[in-house]
Amino acid sequence: MNYKSTRNNEVKVGSAQAIAQGISEDGGLFVPDSIPAITNEDISALGEMNYRDRASFVFSKFLTDYTEAEIRYCTEGAYNTKNFDSDNIAELAHLFDGTYMLELWHGPTCAFKDMALQILPYLLTTAIKKLGVDKKVVILVATSGDTGKAALEGFKDVEGTEILVFYPQDGVSAMQKKQMTTQEGENVGVCAIKGNFDDAQNGVKAIFTDPEIAKTLSDNGMMFSSANSINWGRLAPQIIYYVSTYAQLVKDGEIALGDKINVVVPTGNFGNILAAYYAKHMGIPVNKLICASNANNVLTDFIRTGVYDRNRPFHTTISPSMDILISSNLERLLYHLTDGNDAQIREWFGSLAKEGRYEVTDDVKKALSEEFYAGFCDDAQTKECIKNIYDQYSYTCDTHTAVAVKVYQDYKAATGDDTKTVIASTASPYKFSGSVLGAIGADTDADEFTLVEKLADVSKIPVPASLASLKDKAVRFDKTVDKTEMKDYVFETLGC
Ligand SMILES: *Cc1c(COP(=O)(O)O)cnc(C)c1O
Secondary structure (H helix, E strand, O other): OOEEEOOEEEEEEOHHHHHHHOOOOOOOOEEEOOOOOOOHHHHHHHHOOOHHHHHHHHHHHHOOOOOHHHHHHHHHHHOOOOOOOOOOOOEEEEEEOOEEEEEOOOOOOOEOHHHHHOOHHHHHHHHHHHHOOOOEEEEEEEOOOHHHHHHHHHHOOOOOEEEEEEEEOOOOOHHHHHHHHOOOOOOEEEEEEEOOHHHHHHHHHHHHOOHHHHHHHHHOOEEEEEOOOOOHHHHHHHHHHHHHHHHHHHHOOOOOOOOOEEEEEEOOOOHHHHHHHHHHHHOOOEEEEEEEEOOOOHHHHHHHHOEEEOOOOOOOOOOHHHOOOOOOOHHHHHHHHOOOOHHHHHHHHHHHHHHOEEEOOHHHHHHHHHHEEEEEOOHHHHHHHHHHHHHHHOOOOOHHHHHHHHHHHHHHHHHOOOOOEEEEEOEOHHHHHHHHHHHHOOOOOOOHHHHHHHHHHHHOOOOOHHHHHHHHOOOOOOOEEEHHHHHHHHHHHHOO
16 A cells, blocks of 8 residues: 655655655655555454554555554554553443444543554654664644644654654643643653744644754654654554454444444544544444534634635634644545545645635535534534533533533534444543533632542543642643744744
8 A cells, every 4th residue: 555645646655654744745744545454354353353453454454555463563552451451451431322332532631632642653664664764753743732742742752763742832621731731751852832833733734844944853863753743653543443343342242243333523633533534434334424613713714614714713622632623624525525646635735835725626525414414513502412411311521521411412413313423532521620520510719730629520430540640740841932033942942
């Protein structure tokens, strides 16, 4: 299997190259040139396997230049009980009739980003070795809160790598900030920027694609790669849990083989829901992909109208990991929906960069409405939803997951569709204790760690050890720079 650039079909690289490089030189994203198929027999067989073996199976379809032994080395190193609090890796909780919460937050940083970022360092260092590259890999990350910490944990002290993370100074939760600024490891750097997530993401993309910066790095024996979901090595691992969940539901007798399910995903950069799209097009029977947004509802409008318009106010919400107006991975979806029309993609994304807006063709609009349903809710509705679920089902969910539940309830009310449904639960409620407690109606006038203890009282969910231990950790990184100074921070930290 080869990977092409969404902006140039002439670019053709293997999966190791795509993962090592992170983004194509033309600014496009790497996409597989075909989507491998999965059969009903495969799904039955997967039902009998553990998560590691399911992961190895899916990777073997996409990472065709990795050997079986290399894939095993990666999946066994990442998906184990040293890193995750359950050998199931992802847990499936039955919420209410025919609705399942796919809990993707049982990893070391308590958000779904761990599902990919625990394995990405293995995939990446294996790729570098395979390609015979003799350079230190510098991972640059823009984060809306969760990716940064998950990437830091994944890459800390990984030989031959260095990781630098940029986060919006006012755009992350207190716990997220504490997680990042106290990060341990000799090869890590964390820096706040004066700006929002889109500024951080644009800054990182600009550094990546600047040939002069690349040359300076190269002269110093280094190269950049990315741990954001623009990297194929982030997306491929996310396809696995949708395949795995379907196989598990069949095995558990919750659905029959071939039955369709809906998949609801709280969405920001469009990575997680795109992974569900790939799983569907591999052959997992999916009825609707339901895209849930917060008040930054650029995707809701896009899916409903075919017009992508980022010229709108940016809202800072209680679901900060979805406070995004430029959803990078939409580029991959549109590449597939246009049958690989790279010229069209260049035009649309050129227009997005220049005018902040583009409108897709009627064919694409039709495909969007067939594949997706989109909805959004604001902070008040998110809180109300957390309270309702808590009162009715004694289930405590985080602010991002609540957005998904609310949009799903709206979908169900609007359509009457009673297809069984999997909702991606993307973070532990402990990452957003203040907002969650406030929603439930508890007093929130306390510091972050007292709030965690209070949440433990009401939720009865064990406090993740990795969050509890932050309390006694010293802040190591307190630098804030202007968004125009990101490059200087990078050179300064790398010493070049
Ligand atoms: C990153 C994140 C999201 C959004 O995921 P995308 O892949 O960017 O769409 C949703 N919820 C949480 C908790 C996250 O960390």
